[in-house]
Amino acid sequence: xxxxTTSLPPGFHFFPSDQELxxxxxxxxxxxxxxxxxxxxxxxxxxCDPWDLNGKALQGGRYWYFFTHRAQNTETxxxxxxxxxxxxxxxxxxxSVGLKRTLIFYVGEPPEGMKTNWVMHEYHLLDxxxxxxxxxxxxxxxxxxxNNTRIEPNKWVxxxxxxxxxxxxxxxxxxxxxxxxDEVFLSLDxxxxxxxxx
Numbered sequence: 776x777x778x779x780t781t782s783l784p785p786g787f788h789f790f791p792s793d794q795e796l797x798x799x800x801x802x803x804x805x806x807x808x809x810x811x812x813x814x815x816x817x818x819x820x821x822x823c824d825p826w827d828l829n830g831k832a833l834q835g836g837r838y839w840y841f842f843t844h845r846a847q848n849t850e851t852x853x854x855x856x857x858x859x860x861x862x863x864x865x866x867x868x869x870x871s872v873g874l875k876r877t878l879i880f881y882v883g884e885p886p887e888g889m890k891t892n893w894v895m896h897e898y899h900l901l902d903x904x905x906x907x908x909x910x911x912x913x914x915x916x917x918x919x920x921x922n923n924t925r926i927e928p929n930k931w932v933x934x935x936x937x938x939x940x941x942x943x944x945x946x947x948x949x950x951x952x953x954x955x956x957d958e959v960f961l962s963l964d965x966x967x968x969x970x971x972x973x
Contacts, residue, residue, distance in 0.1 A: 776970055782843050788835065790835050793863075793896075794866070796898050797933070799870060799934065800815055800842075802900065804842055816841050816842070820843045821850065822851075822852070824853050825839075828936060835908040838937045839935070853882055853883075854880055855881055855888060858876055862874040862876045873899060874946050877895070877899060879893065891938070893937075893939075898935075
């Protein structure tokens with residue numbers, strides 16, 4: 776699939792968790808298995824700035840989703856993606872299945888680029904995840920031996936990109952992202968300080 780639009784039934788909203796992105800989409804892509812539904816397109820990130828994702832990537836609310844090849848160099852025509860923080864582990868049950876890293880888009884040449892509000896979460900599989908999951912059961916074991924060269928765990932990543940409305944990414948204690956307006960209301964100590972028009 777190469778288009779960013781999808782024909783999900785009315786009332787359905789594409790908003791997968793980190794675990795769902797890794798287990799239901801990325802693992803299947805890396806193992807060359809069909810994704811159902813097949814709605815996440817593949818994009819060459821080197822030829823696509825974040826503001827060009829509309830119509831190319833799958834849009835779910837204010838987020839864009841796509842597969843791309845994993846690369847050390849994340850430069851585009853107008854800038855580059857710079858990793859921040861440390862990678863987070865993605866688990867399924869008690870098993871680590873992947874890693875998530877956060878990148879910020881900078882316009883210009885590295886390392887003197889200008890920081891933007893574009894944020895990307897990039898998910899990749901851990902080494903051995905596909906081989907361990909495909910070795911369950913004897914029929915799968917023989918299938919693994921035959922198709923071992925087809926498994927590409929570190930070739931693909933799945934990305935979630937969005938434009939942050941705040942200069943920094945803010946999260947509430949329960950891990951939910953807060954908007955700038957939420958930040959303002961939470962910063963007020965007393966509701967009497969809020970003046971509403973009559």
